[in-house]
Amino acid sequence: MLQLRVARTRRTALIGLAAALAVSLTACAESERESGGGQEGGTLVFGATGAPSNFDPFYASDGETFRVTRQLFENLVGIKPGTAELEPELATKWESSPDGKTWTFTLREGVNFHDGTPFNADAVCKNFERMYGQTGAGATAALSYYWIENFGGFSDGANPSLYKSCSAENPTTAKLELTRFTATFPTMLSQDSFAMQSPKAMDEFQANNVKAQGDSFVFSEYARLHPTGTGPFKFTSYDEANGTIELARNDQYWGDKAKLNKLIFRVIEDETARKQALEAGDIDGYDFPAPADWDSLKADGFNLQIRDPFNILYLGITQKNNPALKNLKVRQALAYAIDRESLVKSVMPENSEVATQFYPASVDGYADDVQKYSYDPERAKQLLREAGQPNLTVELWWPSQVTRPYMPNPQAIFGAIKEDLEGAGIIVKPISKPWAGGYLDQVEVADAQLFLLGWTGDYNSPENFIGTFFGTTENQFWTSGSPWGQQLATAIEDADSTVDAAEREAKYQQINRDLMSKYLPAIPLSHSPPAIVVSPEVQGLVPSPLTKEEFAAVSVSSPE
Template identity: 35%
Template sequence: MKKIGILLTLFMFLFSGSVLAAPKAGGTFVFGRGGDSVGLDPAYETDGNSFMVCDNIFEALVAYKDESTALEPGLAESWDIAADGLTYTFHLRKGVKFHDGTPFNANAVVFSIGRMMKEKNVKFIGKGYEIPAQDRTPEYWASMEMDGTIGSIEAIDEYTVVFKLKRVEAPFLANMGMDFADIISPTAFLSNPKEFLRKPVGTGPFKFVSWVKDDKIVLEKFKEYWDKTGGPYFDRVIFRAIPENSVRFLELKTGSINVCQFPNPADIPMAKNDPNLQLISQPGMNVGYLSFNHTKEPWKSNLHLRKAVAHALNRKAIVDNIYQGMGQVAKNPIPPTMWGYNESIPGYAFDVELAKQELEKAGFKDGKDLGEITLWSMPVPRPYNPEGLKVGVAMISNLAKIGIQARIVSYDWGTYLKKQREQPDDMDLFQLGWTGDNGDPDNFLAVLFDGLASPSIRTQWHNAEYHDLMIKGKITIDQAERTKIYERALQVIFDEVGTIPIAHSTVIWPTTKNVMNFKLHPTGSVRLKNVSFK
């Protein structure tokens, strides 16, 4: 009887604990972030502040598991791949609705992906839709050379879609889980294509309500969401734009927001010691970098000048003083946790005398005849760079020590991205970075640096050997062989100083203590379906 009593007591304790820890339905969750979204049409945006909202409104055919880039079914419950690797057949979920009440089906998939194709080789079942001309280039699609990958898309029946590829594409399936491949409501888009980016309609756990620019975006629970396992639990989700890191952290401490994205590194110890807060962390699958305007001389052809800049930067001091223990100096422009990383690359040594020698070889001894250059610096904190303007100030101080005079240029985030993409003549150096989308090196190395692949590549670095390696990496299936390809590509980008990797950050976001099941994802996604209050 004594043993039974002990077991009963233990059972009651565990039961009560599980009740206490159970997710609570309802409430309003407020996400405090460093900047506003640029737009909410996932086919046309490239920034994390846009995608984090899209992550909760839209879904793709495949999905990444929690805290991983391993794939799992999304809007497609299964798929088949032909033996030759050129045909992918997706079997879609039934009974899924868009937020506007229209049904999700094969035609919606053909429309959503087909609208990004330059040559729309698509086939609907039945009447289908007329795909309007694009107002702007779908940047992700173009930078990933998807027009060179996908040959045709066809709806076989209401719940079966076949993609036929022009070439074997090793990362194709992983790519189809990315935000640009999200499935949208054709009906909502066609009712006003120009306004869809401000009035998005998807199948996700939350639906769009309103957007006050540079202030807040409001979503609400989609009660007819197809996945009945878990949430969504919150009635409403609000994404608030609070540009100042310190102000955002103060709002967290007072309980005005539930998550503080990108706190100042100095605020982390305070958060750790606050009984009302908890820290959520993950090693970042990211890189922050400084690059050159490769469309402009002397940066385009003067390797010695690029080397001078690389050796002038005290990247360790930047990481120590600005990242403050939340980052590591980068040697490769992919993180060390990713396969394909080249361990033999030493990184650019901070060496003022060597930098001066390279500057003299470049024909600009002590900076003479170079003139004042511009260094574009990001106005918002990002996962790979906590304070872009401070990093920029440190960099121009470093450059001054070898005789290069530079000044900071910055804009609001949307303008910065738009202007930088245009490679303006008044831009010499620029800061940007990347959080990986799918765990494949191609998603860093091809998308960021292969300027020969597309004018949408932001660095516009042109190198024939590198371009050939990127193509080989895509069409090679064996991962061991792909690893060798990417190791060589990393050596080329190091030798030619195509870009200067600065840091990989550790992502740490504090939340209020009552937040349950909030997880950071390697891709930077913010997925709130299963998050709740305790």
């Protein structure tokens, strides 16, 4: 997990040189363990791939920020640990009107924010009015990305909004009014950006006081120093110079108290440095270990847990700069040319699966009878001849300086696809750019002809996958103004607006069939399971297919 549909990379790994940092902080790590050992669950030190953007989840869209804020804040609805299933969190139950536009949430009693103020229906409405009322820099996609993607516009009325109003019926009953039905509600509220925050703290420390400064932002005192939620951990400090974020157990938490006394996130941007820090005992775990290291980490006694795959890697196709790619037969030829079975077995990590459509089988609307594209280079050559493109030349883009859950080794994936395409007689011109240094930007403006990209689901919904990819004609790199681009976007909007669940399921299945036969705007490649690794002293970690781990149930025992 950028603030755009093409690459919502809230989980982007910030690549850099941090080996020296890992070494220099060894003594500090040992001190932290000594202070935490033997009490409850001790102290967990987790290696983060990059620094958080800030600590106000509403203004965030990246995984490293959410990894921290998820421990501090809670949502009305949550995700059951280890699954993608919805469960109660700060709301114990919810029900909707028959038209799906009015939702009534019954709230958990006896819950306080970290500052001691009560969580109640009034707090819920103040949170939603704060989100809806954003202005200036706060109302831009760079900061309010998830609001714009899920709710649309703000209170200024410049753009339509899904949100209409919120009312506190009584302290334990909040009513949300929507402007239309959407099948993604209330599941969308499980996303980290929609966490409940203390209205008192947001007012006192001016949470909305965020200003643009060049290509970045200056955040409020609240977002930097006083994030205040209801979660099992409280914010203690952020030493930006040393890249260390410290949280402490919330002893007034409404539910089961966290086992850890302290939870520390240490920024170590380089993957090799993170592995070395784990091996040296400087940290207790880190995320997204390279698949090439899995066997050695397990052999050395570390607890490597492989998540269930809930993502998609695809070969994107931009039709703008290569007219040949507008021909469906050419796009089908590309699909037949790629040996996805071999790709999964030889390049992707253990337990990866070949993708036949644009989301995993666990998501509603998955169709078992979509058109399949088995590896058939001769069929690819025939289709190219029929399309008048026997000597097709394409640019194939791949990103450097990055590893993603769905794309753990971009160069190796690129190499396998290039070899397959050339085996079908296609002339391939390789282009590589750094992930955050031109690759994503140029994909977004449709400069890349063929490109590697993917997505990890935020929650279990077809809209979160195919709606993100194809649900708007703003993504001209997919459709290049083709008439079917609007047809596809309209079909997705219609399915999402269908109240009857069985009818909605049938519509999504048909969309998936059409995507793979009539349109083929990209080529699904694989679903791959990212791993997370911790030391053998760490107990209770439940890996999440959404990469949304919570650390309240984790403990760290003293090594023997």
